[in-house]
Amino acid sequence: xxxxxxxxxxxxxxxxxxxxxxxxxxxxxxxxxxxxxxxxxxxxxxxxxxxxxxxxxxxxxxxxxxxxxxxxxxxxxxxxxxxxxxxxxxxxxxxxxxxxxxxxxxxxxxxxxx
Amino acid sequence: xxxxxxxxxxxxxxxxxxxxxxxxxxxxxxxxxxxxxxxxxxxxxxxxxxxxxxxxxxxxxxxxxxxxxxxxxxxxxxxxxxxxxxxxxxxxxxxxxxxxxxxxxxxxxxxxxx
Numbered sequence: 556x557x558x559x560x561x562x563x564x565x566x567x568x569x570x571x572x573x574x575x576x577x578x579x580x581x582x583x584x585x586x587x588x589x590x591x592x593x594x595x596x597x598x599x600x601x602x603x604x605x606x607x608x609x610x611x612x613x614x615x616x617x618x619x620x621x622x623x624x625x626x627x628x629x630x631x632x633x634x635x636x637x638x639x640x641x642x643x644x645x646x647x648x649x650x651x652x653x654x655x656x657x658x659x660x661x662x663x664x665x666x667x668x669x
Numbered sequence: 670x671x672x673x674x675x676x677x678x679x680x681x682x683x684x685x686x687x688x689x690x691x692x693x694x695x696x697x698x699x700x701x702x703x704x705x706x707x708x709x710x711x712x713x714x715x716x717x718x719x720x721x722x723x724x725x726x727x728x729x730x731x732x733x734x735x736x737x738x739x740x741x742x743x744x745x746x747x748x749x750x751x752x753x754x755x756x757x758x759x760x761x762x763x764x765x766x767x768x769x770x771x772x773x774x775x776x777x778x779x780x781x782x783x
Contacts, residue, residue, distance in 0.1 A: 596775055597673070597760070599773070600771065603768050660705075660712045660714075
């Protein structure tokens with residue numbers, strides 16, 4: 556297993572368009588997290604899945620954002636009607652339920668909204 | 670609400686120096702603390718994880734300590750090298766919850782010049 560993967564790595568879109576990002580966690584990691592990072596800041600938590608259940612959402616996750624993990628494996632994050640303020644790096648992380656709860660991050664998807 | 674602060678915001682040192690990065694957090698009831706490295710435009714690489722019951726962890730030239738009662742952690746880098754240049758992020762996972770969201774500091778930008 557090569558770690559957490561994310562696609563696409565970069566996305567440029569026009570304001571008002573919808574975008575979808577994908578995250579493939581480390582296999583057999585039950586926990587999956589999405590974070591958002593803006594320039595010069597640390598990542599901020601968006602949402603958390605344990606298997607297919609979305610158990611926690613940040614207030615940062617407005618109604619334009621939706622995340623799914625339909626089969627408890629990969630996850631998607633969709634942003635509808637993008638705004639310039641959505642421009643950021645979107646990071647995905649996974650961790651196992653048992654053992655040391657260490658989070659492993661993917662390379663991120665860089666979103667630019669024009 | 671947990672808040673994490675990292676000092677200094679930026680650090681520039683000559684190759685070979687030993688250095689210390691500082692992290693403080695406001696709520697001492699944490700589950701664990703992780704130190705990450707982030708290269709420009711990339712995802713996060715986990716460096717060290719310290720459980721709340723531990724005082725320190727070591728990996729190669731890196732040593733991280735944790736003083737939970739005072740809300741502080743330090744990352745010590747021995748014999749710094751130009752390849753250590755990156756942003757270093759500290760993140761805490763709060764206790765008292767079964768969900769593992771991390772709260773990050775803003776990071777310390779480290780530059781090691783030859």
